[in-house]
Amino acid sequence: MEYSVRIGGEAGQGIQTISSILGKVLVRTGFHVFTHQDYMSRIRGGHNFTQIRFADRPIACSRRQVDILIALDQQTVDVHRGDLAPDGLVIHDSETIGRKYDRPEFIDVPARRLAMETAGKRLMENTVAAGAASGMLRLELAPLEKLLSQTFAGKGQEAVDGNIAAARAGYDFVLNNCPRCAFTPATSEPPARRMLIDGNSAVGMGALLSGCRFYAAYPMTPSTGVLNFMAGQSRRHSLVVEQAEDEISAINMAIGASYAGVRSMTGTAGGGFALMVEGLSLAGMTETPVVIFVGQRPAPATGLPTRTEQGDLLYVLNAAHGEFPRVVMAPGSPEQAFYLTGKAFELAEKYQVPAVILSDTYLADAGWTLDGLDAARIEYRDHRLRADALERLERYQRHAFTESGVSPLAEPGASRHLVVTDSDEHDEDGHIIEDAATRIKMVDKRLRKKLPLIRAEMEPPRLYGEERPEIVLAGWGSNYGVLKEAVDELRERHSIAMLHWSEIWPLPATDRYDYLAVLRRARRTICIENNAGSQFARLLRSETGFQFSNRVNRFDGRPFLLEDMLQEVGKIIG
Amino acid sequence: MAETVDFEGQQPAWCPGCGNFNILKSFKAAMAELGLQPHELVVVSGIGQASKLPHYTMCNTFNGLHGRTLPVATAIRLVNHDMPVIAVAGDGDCYGEGGNHFLHAMRRNVNVKLFVHDNQIYGLTKGQASPTSGRGMVTTAQPAGVLLEPLNPVALAVAMDAAFVARGYAGDRLFLQELMAKAMRFRGFALLDILHPCITFNRLNTYRWYQERVYRISDSHDPSDREAAFRLALEFGDRIPTGVIYRNERPTLEELVPVIAGKDPLVHQPFSRAEAETELKRFY
Ligand SMILES: Cc1ncc(C[n+]2csc(CCOP(=O)(O)OP(=O)(O)O)c2C)c(N)n1
Numbered sequence: 001m002e003y004s005v006r007i008g009g010e011a012g013q014g015i016q017t018i019s020s021i022l023g024k025v026l027v028r029t030g031f032h033v034f035t036h037q038d039y040m041s042r043i044r045g046g047h048n049f050t051q052i053r054f055a056d057r058p059i060a061c062s063r064r065q066v067d068i069l070i071a072l073d074q075q076t077v078d079v080h081r082g083d084l085a086p087d088g089l090v091i092h093d094s095e096t097i098g099r100k101y102d103r104p105e106f107i108d109v110p111a112r113r114l115a116m117e118t119a120g121k122r123l124m125e126n127t128v129a130a131g132a133a134s135g136m137l138r139l140e141l142a143p144l145e146k147l148l149s150q151t152f153a154g155k156g157q158e159a160v161d162g163n164i165a166a167a168r169a170g171y172d173f174v175l176n177n178c179p180r181c182a183f184t185p186a187t188s189e190p191p192a193r194r195m196l197i198d199g200n201s202a203v204g205m206g207a208l209l210s211g212c213r214f215y216a217a218y219p220m221t222p223s224t225g226v227l228n229f230m231a232g233q234s235r236r237h238s239l240v241v242e243q244a245e246d247e248i249s250a251i252n253m254a255i256g257a258s259y260a261g262v263r264s265m266t267g268t269a270g271g272g273f274a275l276m277v278e279g280l281s282l283a284g285m286t287e288t289p290v291v292i293f294v295g296q297r298p299a300p301a302t303g304l305p306t307r308t309e310q311g312d313l314l315y316v317l318n319a320a321h322g323e324f325p326r327v328v329m330a331p332g333s334p335e336q337a338f339y340l341t342g343k344a345f346e347l348a349e350k351y352q353v354p355a356v357i358l359s360d361t362y363l364a365d366a367g368w369t370l371d372g373l374d375a376a377r378i379e380y381r382d383h384r385l386r387a388d389a390l391e392r393l394e395r396y397q398r399h400a401f402t403e404s405g406v407s408p409l410a411e412p413g414a415s416r417h418l419v420v421t422d423s424d425e426h427d428e429d430g431h432i433i434e435d436a437a438t439r440i441k442m443v444d445k446r447l448r449k450k451l452p453l454i455r456a457e458m459e460p461p462r463l464y465g466e467e468r469p470e471i472v473l474a475g476w477g478s479n480y481g482v483l484k485e486a487v488d489e490l491r492e493r494h495s496i497a498m499l500h501w502s503e504i505w506p507l508p509a510t511d512r513y514d515y516l517a518v519l520r521r522a523r524r525t526i527c528i529e530n531n532a533g534s535q536f537a538r539l540l541r542s543e544t545g546f547q548f549s550n551r552v553n554r555f556d557g558r559p560f561l562l563e564d565m566l567q568e569v570g571k572i573i574g
Numbered sequence: 575m576a577e578t579v580d581f582e583g584q585q586p587a588w589c590p591g592c593g594n595f596n597i598l599k600s601f602k603a604a605m606a607e608l609g610l611q612p613h614e615l616v617v618v619s620g621i622g623q624a625s626k627l628p629h630y631t632m633c634n635t636f637n638g639l640h641g642r643t644l645p646v647a648t649a650i651r652l653v654n655h656d657m658p659v660i661a662v663a664g665d666g667d668c669y670g671e672g673g674n675h676f677l678h679a680m681r682r683n684v685n686v687k688l689f690v691h692d693n694q695i696y697g698l699t700k701g702q703a704s705p706t707s708g709r710g711m712v713t714t715a716q717p718a719g720v721l722l723e724p725l726n727p728v729a730l731a732v733a734m735d736a737a738f739v740a741r742g743y744a745g746d747r748l749f750l751q752e753l754m755a756k757a758m759r760f761r762g763f764a765l766l767d768i769l770h771p772c773i774t775f776n777r778l779n780t781y782r783w784y785q786e787r788v789y790r791i792s793d794s795h796d797p798s799d800r801e802a803a804f805r806l807a808l809e810f811g812d813r814i815p816t817g818v819i820y821r822n823e824r825p826t827l828e829e830l831v832p833v834i835a836g837k838d839p840l841v842h843q844p845f846s847r848a849e850a851e852t853e854l855k856r857f858y
């Protein structure tokens with residue numbers, strides 16, 4: 001069993017309110033929910049929508065076909081009507097959208113009138129709509145009422161009562177006026193306690209649990225959610241969040257904070273990352289741990305600011321002058337985002353390198369249902385030398401040559417030892433030098449010794465489906481969910497599997513799991529990416545020589561929906 | 575108690591006779607005068623001749639990128655507000671490449687001391703015009719002379735209502751040392767613009783040129799009088815005032831950020847995983 005609800009309207013009409021209420025209620029009722037957003041870059045007007053798909057089993061992507069369309073404006077009807085399932089329904093308020101539809105699939109819910117009648121506030125028409133959708137789905141009212149009282153508790157009893165009354169009005173209205181509502185979503189499971197979490201919040205939670213104490217950023221979609229999340233946390237935890245004057249400042253601040261002795265992070269999108277690139281190189285040269293969140297969106301330049309793309313992979317891998325190791329993680333779900341943020345912090349500090357978490361708009365905003373996140377699985381070890389352990393050292397050199405290439409990282413000011421580092425090539429003490437011998441030894445230490453150690457820490461791609469597949473759907477980052485569900489759909493008829501990379505760089509070795517052998521054995525290997533240039537395919541080819549037999553690319557700024565994916569893959573495998 | 579010798583660092587690689595030598599001397603003497611130990615302070619510098627200073631003394635050092643001293647220094651101070659943090663930069667470094675950071679550092683009023691070695695030229699890159707170069711100055715990159723109005727950092731700082739604005743001169747070493755100590759003792763962001771000749775590339779602003787113009791501001795000047803400060807700040811020609819030009823004490827950023835205001839420095843606050851974990855609840 002599964003249904004999809006799409007809510008469309010102009011920016012500022014409250015799409016977000018309806019969808020977050022509905023999403024949470026469905027999770028609390030016991031369903032698995034997947035939400036995704038499609039927004040324009042404007043504050044008012046335009047056309048935006050949110051989609052909520054829910055099922056009685058775990059789900060990982062959005063579908064094109066919708067069962068209930070909640071149209072807050074005329075445009076939503078025009079744009080999305082074609083996606084309606086054969087027995088799908090459209091909820092609208094003919095008074096708001098200014099048009100009556102004389103067709104059985106159109107349910108006219110007088111949301112505005114009901115909001116005025118019950119709560120005296122037009123604004124609550126969104127709550128009426130959420131109530132109406134719950135009624136159509138024959139959900140119980142109790143979870144909705146509980147959620148509304150929790151959500152509006154901060155705004156006083158009047159707001160709570162008004163919202164509950166508005167929700168009930170919508171709910172009752174459809175029970176009495178929608179004879180066609182035949183949705184039977186009843187779940188047999190007893191409602192489990194599950195989470196609904198989006199990619200950006202998962203990154204933020206991962207950072208918080210990794211001991212991130214300093215976050216500096218300049219707002220840019222789709223990374224702003226991480227800034228907002230961290231700023232919210234800074235009121236309750238020992239965390240300083242600073243909005244920098246630009247991204248150049250943001251990364252230099254993060255590096256300064258790390259030098260001073262705390263775990264630090266910055267976040268941006270491709271354009272802002274371009275400004276950070278010199279700072280990335282600085283982190284490489286000074287061997288300062290720093291974590292950089294990069295949310296991809298369609299580019300070049302400003303591109304499509306609120307839409308999604310995987311166009312910055314090779315850029316993030318190659319950005320910055322000079323040679324130094326870096327870590328690049330590309331999580332495919334909020335769950336992966338949480339754990340890989342933890343791993344990014346751990347590797348950044350253990351090896352004193354910059355680590356990038358490469359996400360995109362789709363993952364940033366998509367909400368996934370999880371059984372939970374295990375904080376204990378995020379390793380937290382303080383790799384810095386502090387206080388007594390530092391004071392006891394006879395001698396301290398920030399960039400001392402060692403077997404592993406990793407020098408001791410000390411907190412400045414915590415002992416009599418000086419902590420000196422330089423963006424110029426430097427000696428073991430951290431002082432500027434120009435001699436060739438030291439230069440060679442420093443490059444060996446920074447790059448050649450550390451790189452294989454970091455590579456050994458990287459997990460190979462995840463195989464899902466047939467163990468020895470004839471067809472491989474390959475991908476990275478946010479395509480994880482849709483590839484997984486595509487495999488589920490195609491498994492009955494094909495020997496097929498997904499190979500998904502979320503730990504991208506250094507490219508994982510094949511000794512623990514020979515993913516190259518899986519690829520070489522397969523009859524068809526299809527690399528699926530949200531970009532025009534098949535960047536991952538190019539990376540794998542340049543690193544391993546392996547060439548995919550087919551490529552699927554989407555670069556219209558929209559994510560792959562399940563039907564699109566099946567259609568594209570179908571064209572290739574028949 | 576540390577002495578000046580404790581701040582002796584590597585042999586400077588500046589041109590013999592460079593104004594930077596006096597600045598370095600004043601710096602070491604001022605730090606000793608303040609009773610600081612080398613490990614108790616952090617110096618952040620950028621790239622340029624000026625920015626090599628931390629290597630020539632003893633201190634915790636972050637010698638970062640050209641123009642980026644202030645963001646690094648700001649963050650260090652936010653993480654450890656028990657440690658004095660000094661940013662050392664050149665005029666190109668701070669007013670050109672890092673101009674935006676300069677503006678916002680003044681707004682933030684983080685307790686960082688900014689010492690700008692202002693030789694009115696790009697020294698390290700061999701003599702191009704800097705933002706403070708005078709009009710008409712001929713260089714290899716400006717063969718027709720500088721066509722732009724010079725930037726007046728001191729006037730800009732007064733206009734920005736910066737907390738502490740002073741100008742020093744490398745040729746008046748003891749007064750410079752005094753100004754450095756004053757800036758260090760001040761509670762808040764302090765700009766100390768330090769005029770000094772680049773004897774190799776700047777043929778216009780020589781020792782003699784400065785000597786004829788630079789004077790110490792009289793004791794009767796009230797640095798809290800913004801209008802008087804602005805008048806002094808605009809004086810840059812036949813006469814060039816040095817000393818504390820403007821002072822506007824107000825709460826520093828560290829005193830306002832709730833997590834650290836009146837508390838232990840961030841770096842010494844305990845991190846509680848258990849508390850962080852409770853935040854997962856909100857997603858259920
Ligand atoms: C991003 C960047 N651009 C340019 C340079 C080259 N560069 C190094 S120092 C400098 C200017 C130096 O002038 P100033 O800051 O006044 O310092 P001075 O040498 O005069 O003390 C320039 C342009 C650089 N290192 N980095």
Ligand SMILES: [Mg+2]
Nearest residue numbers: 664665695697
């Ligand atoms: Mg200069």
